[in-house]
Amino acid sequence: MLSEITEPLCQTFAPPADLEVDAWARENIVVGAWSPWEGKFSTDRTPWIVEPLRILGRPGPRRLTILGPAAGGKSTISEVFLAWLIDNAPGFCVWYAQDEEAAKEFAETRVQRFLASCERVSRWFPGNRHAKRTQAIHFPHMSFVIQAANEGNAQSKHIRHLICDEPWMYKPGMLAQLHKRTTRFAHNRTIIETSTGSLEGDEVDQAWQQGSRQRWQIFCPHCEELHVPRWTFDRADSPGGVKWSPKAKRENGTWDLRAVAESTTYQCPTCQTHHAATSANAYIVNRNGSYTLPAADSMPNHFSFHWNCIASDFSQLGAIAVEFLMAKQAIKRGDTSLFQEFTQKKLAEAWSGESASAEIKYQPSDYMLGDPWAEEARRFLTIDKQRDHFWAVVRAWSANGNSRLVWAGRVSTWVDLRNLQQSNAVPDRQVLVDSGYSATEVYRECCRYGWIAIKGEARKGGYEFTNEDGVKSRRIFSLTSPADPGLGTAEQGMTTCPLVLISDEMTSDALALFRSGEVAGWTVAKDTPEEHVQQMAARVKRSRVLPRTNQTVWEWATVGKHGEHLWDCERMQLAAAVMSGFFDHSKIITTEEKNEG
Numbered sequence: 339m340l341s342e343i344t345e346p347l348c349q350t351f352a353p354p355a356d357l358e359v360d361a362w363a364r365e366n367i368v369v370g371a372w373s374p375w376e377g378k379f380s381t382d383r384t385p386w387i388v389e390p391l392r393i394l395g396r397p398g399p400r401r402l403t404i405l406g407p408a409a410g411g412k413s414t415i416s417e418v419f420l421a422w423l424i425d426n427a428p429g430f431c432v433w434y435a436q437d438e439e440a441a442k443e444f445a446e447t448r449v450q451r452f453l454a455s456c457e458r459v460s461r462w463f464p465g466n467r468h469a470k471r472t473q474a475i476h477f478p479h480m481s482f483v484i485q486a487a488n489e490g491n492a493q494s495k496h497i498r499h500l501i502c503d504e505p506w507m508y509k510p511g512m513l514a515q516l517h518k519r520t521t522r523f524a525h526n527r528t529i530i531e532t533s534t535g536s537l538e539g540d541e542v543d544q545a546w547q548q549g550s551r552q553r554w555q556i557f558c559p560h561c562e563e564l565h566v567p568r569w570t571f572d573r574a575d576s577p578g579g580v581k582w583s584p585k586a587k588r589e590n591g592t593w594d595l596r597a598v599a600e601s602t603t604y605q606c607p608t609c610q611t612h613h614a615a616t617s618a619n620a621y622i623v624n625r626n627g628s629y630t631l632p633a634a635d636s637m638p639n640h641f642s643f644h645w646n647c648i649a650s651d652f653s654q655l656g657a658i659a660v661e662f663l664m665a666k667q668a669i670k671r672g673d674t675s676l677f678q679e680f681t682q683k684k685l686a687e688a689w690s691g692e693s694a695s696a697e698i699k700y701q702p703s704d705y706m707l708g709d710p711w712a713e714e715a716r717r718f719l720t721i722d723k724q725r726d727h728f729w730a731v732v733r734a735w736s737a738n739g740n741s742r743l744v745w746a747g748r749v750s751t752w753v754d755l756r757n758l759q760q761s762n763a764v765p766d767r768q769v770l771v772d773s774g775y776s777a778t779e780v781y782r783e784c785c786r787y788g789w790i791a792i793k794g795e796a797r798k799g800g801y802e803f804t805n806e807d808g809v810k811s812r813r814i815f816s817l818t819s820p821a822d823p824g825l826g827t828a829e830q831g832m833t834t835c836p837l838v839l840i841s842d843e844m845t846s847d848a849l850a851l852f853r854s855g856e857v858a859g860w861t862v863a864k865d866t867p868e869e870h871v872q873q874m875a876a877r878v879k880r881s882r883v884l885p886r887t888n889q890t891v892w893e894w895a896t897v898g899k900h901g902e903h904l905w906d907c908e909r910m911q912l913a914a915a916v917m918s919g920f921f922d923h924s925k926i927i928t929t930e931e932k933n934e935g
């Protein structure tokens with residue numbers, strides 16, 4: 339192995355590193371015209387890269403997970419470290435990019451030029467031109483390779499310095515595989531992972547969580563306090579964060595984007611002073627900035643750093659605010675991709691939209707929709723009403739709480755719903771219609787057909803219930819006084835229908851257990867329609883830290899563009915099964931409490 343043979347040799351003539359990496363870079367690197375910061379290398383305008391660079395200069399093993407916005411200085415950290423290690427800590431070094439194209443582009447446009455700009459490095463360039471190719475340089479004392487993170491490039495060789503660029507775009511498991519290649523150098527290896535925001539729960543997000551979780555804080559020159567900058571604090575209209583003039587909103591509700599860009603400021607959440615998005619202020623707020631303290635529970639020698647565009651692109655906040663509004667607008671059209679990009683590439687935060695599909699662990703069973711089922715005790719039809727259509731689920735339940743999907747999909751009219759009920763032989767009193775939308779109309783139709791109205795409520799703890807023995811418990815539903823659609827007299831038929839109230843939180847938590855495969859028995863058919871799969875993935879539970887109390891709260895949120903109507907129908911199914919006694923709801927309460935903890 340080249341690096342192993344030559345490492346001791348070269349250490350005899352390489353001077354010991356007595357400068358911090360950032361100081362070494364200031365002395366030895368001249369940045370070329372390809373960079374926005376041409377000239378002698380400086381960290382004056384990018385002070386958030388200093389701390390990571392200093393950690394990289396420490397002896398012993400270290401792993402750095404660096405999350406920052408696109409073009410926010412992440413690659414500079416890896417480049418500076420690369421130049422420094424060639425001079426000070428030689429060893430086989432591989433730089434991985436997400437694919438061949440990215441590797442090639444990066445080699446051509448940045449790395450080669452960066453290394454050439456440093457005399458301490460270029461003096462090592464091999465005389466033999468064949469030893470210096472675009473994506474590999476074989477120095478006399480070590481080799482450096484830039485390649486794509488794929489199976490073919492993840493084999494055999496032992497790596498001392500591993501640099502992973504945008505690892506969230508690698509195939510799942512690839513990052514762990516690359517780490518294994520460094521085990522020979524467990525005593526002095528370097529692992530750098532630089533990434534924009536990844537996906538909640540993926541390898542990069544986990545790496546961030548396991549590390550020291552240090553966030554870059556900016557400095558308010560008015561109140562002289564430090565804080566981690568955020569786009570908004572608490573609610574969008576709470577003080578603090580990126581703000582623009584309300585006058586930029588036109589009378590028809592659209593934004594005058596130029597007026598937005600020109601009026602954008604950053605408001606300090608502490609003293610509420612507005613700071614103009616200028617390059618002078620960008621310098622001031624960052625010059626005195628610093629990282630938060632390392633988390634006490636981080637893995638040894640694992641450092642994770644984060645900064646967002648508010649710090650690194652402070653003078654560009656006007657243009658970024660426009661991007662934000664356009665991403666928000668796209669969401670209204672059902673497209674979340676721009677907002678995802680904004681979250682990952684500007685705020686450098688993990689995106690949670692795709693994690694719901696990861697939560698789907700149940701496998702389709704081997705029956706087809708509508709197949710007869712010997713265990714069936716009862717079936718329900720649950721209906722979610724939209725403005726001009728419906729979503730519906732027919733599900734069969736056994737007495738011990740197992741269930742099978744019979745039908746799921748979109749329905750156009752009340753008459754079609756009646757036909758669906760009859761063709762699936764669902765008794766009237768086992769049809770439940772969500773009355774959260776146009777309640778009067780729902781009550782009227784429930785009265786007409788003998789159906790039951792059902793409505794979700796934000797009742798985290800459910801409903802208190804006292805049984806015949808006086809024992810109090812909480813349950814997920816409550817039967818209430820009949821709902822009256824104002825139909826008039828009894829001669830016209832039923833004038834009221836029963837209304838069931840259910841806890842949104844408890845039914846969601848319970849259904850999530852089935853979705854995650856934690857509780858067995860709830861199944862879907864082999865030919866379950868795609869919308870059912872998509873909409874079952876549309877709800878995720880997210881944690882949020884309340885700014886004042888630092889308390890973590892968990893909230894259900896809708897993600898993706900498919901809507902959550904069938905998820906809601908399935909929640910109603912669950913409530914119906916609990917009411918029928920097919921399903922022990924104390925189990926649900928226990929789980930609810932577990933989630934709270």
Ligand SMILES: [Zn+2]
Nearest residue numbers: 558561606609
């Ligand atoms: Zn302030």
